[in-house]
Amino acid sequence: MRWPWLVSGLLLLVALAQQDPEPSFQTTAEIERRGKKIVVVKTGPDNPPVIIELRDLYGGIITALDAEKKTLRLGDQVFTTDHLTRFWREGQPAQFVDLKVGQQVRLEVAEQNDGSLRAFDVQIGGQREGPSLSRSLFADPPPFRVQITFGEDARAFGAIARVEQIREVNDYVVMTGGTAKYIEEEDRLELNLQPTPRAVEVQQGQSKAWGSRLEYDNNSGDARVAGPIELERSGDKPLKGSSERMIYNVDDEILRLFGGVKLVQDGRTSTAQSAVVREKDRVAYLYGSRDKPVRSQNKDGFVEGTKVLYNLDSGDVVVLEGVRGEFQDP
Template sequence: MRFWMVGLLLWAATLQGVNMAQPEEAPNFQTTAEIERRGKKIVVVKTGPDNPPALIELRDLFGGTLTALDPEKRTLWLGEKLFTTDALTRYWHGEKPIRFEELQVGQQVRLEAAEQSDGSLKAFDVRVGAQAEGKALVRSLFADPPPFRVQISFGENARAYGAIARVEQIREVNDFVILTGGTARYIEEEDRLELNLKPEPRAVEVQQGRSKAWGSRLDYDNQSGEARVAGPIELERQGDKPLKGAAERMVYNVDEEVLHLLGRVRLQQEGRTTTAERAVVQEKDRVAFLYGTKDKPVRSENKDGFVEGSRLLYNLDSGDVVVLEGVKGEFQEP
């Protein structure tokens, strides 16, 4: 069963945390999915043409123990509920795909299903060992081949871009967004959009103010308000004194509107190199706080010498640094 987003805008607007709408001032239709967190809107937008199409899947969620299986009819039971399957049904054990024949009575499963016109329940996704959290799921699938990119707006001050996005909204439980690189293929005979996720360097771009950062995959959890970006992380900031940086991973906090750089942080600007274990980039204040440990303090050096400390204030515009805790330094004689 396929649902085009265009036809479900009014229905989806009634769901908690879901609003599918066409921007009033947009010259062309743009398919969107919307999540709200503490008054801020997280909006996922397909910017390119409707090829491949953006799709929405509406699923009821069921969980429990398999009580019976019929390999000939390819049906299964959870308690007294009967579920049919077909070529669209996918089976998983953890993240590993399996076949219907590998299912066993007594296994704990999570089912995504939908009621058919004849009243029967059709299973689309069967996951062994998983628990059903919530009663219903809305899954939005987006793909924008180059030169277009799917866009995510985190409130008004930050945006992220990538080729593939998957939005999963579990009603009354939580909302999730995955953004990464890859390709998509619409399989007409199966009425399905097949996403091929391909996390790789620079697959995801995050923009905030003058700062741009790249990573391989972004995972947003609406309950925590954090967008976690897997590395390698590259950072650039425009200005009179351009800055370049790197880290192992990154987190954007929607509530605080700050970037957290984590693991082997390195900032380079105007001949100065600064290293730390983590950094908090406050773009709106044009500063960053860098943190180290006793064994690996923050270190900032240029041709004239170095300073070290456990906490350091970094001016993003000028590259000037101030050691706030545990200061130590060494400079060459003029």
């Protein structure tokens, strides 16, 4: 089967490495959104290698099963399975014996040299999203890390990344911590995902943030980072912060922090329900509510409000809405 869409969608190419003293080669996957490129790069040696899977997608009702041959039929099409086939339903693993005539399934399939259709993935209850997909699996053991660049403004790093493009539907990237084992006889990468704190690092300008898992959706342009989130910003007055989760948007190039936001800088502690960090403007907007306002406090007193402008360089704050404060007499 031909895959011309890979040229314009998910480009699988080789780029020269810039980090090593001597030239080496890096495997790269590329996605485009509104003129900006999201590029995933393996920065370390080709061990384990990047695995690229090209699959056709099928879906429908099982009309026949052959337990002896381990085949299943959807209408007039017969699909073979083997020891590499993954059987599962939402949230749990399954087996061939769990299949029943009349069940809805989603299949990832590759046509073999003899014309047979081999199913590598069988999801019980799944729906076919599009005609085909390409999936690239990246793993970089320490001291290397897989890198994602979001346009020219932000980068993310982690041990494991999965790039998946469903043709004519959407592109996705998942990055987290973990390890990988290459099984040469099966040409397969066995991933052990470990979404632990600080498994993923996001860099933008002077700001760095850490989380446990990053999920990028190309339709929305959002890179969602699961917490706990740790935030640091360099400068004359360094900043440290935290939140429960974070979103970086490729289009507007801003960070959004959600849940239990806390910023500490130059003796001032500010708390909020959410925040928008505009790194290019060197400011953040902190948001609260009447019941739980933004609160910014130092040794001289505190101010509160439902919306606060925060200067990332100095730590100074300006209450824009719902101002209230209390200060010590000089």
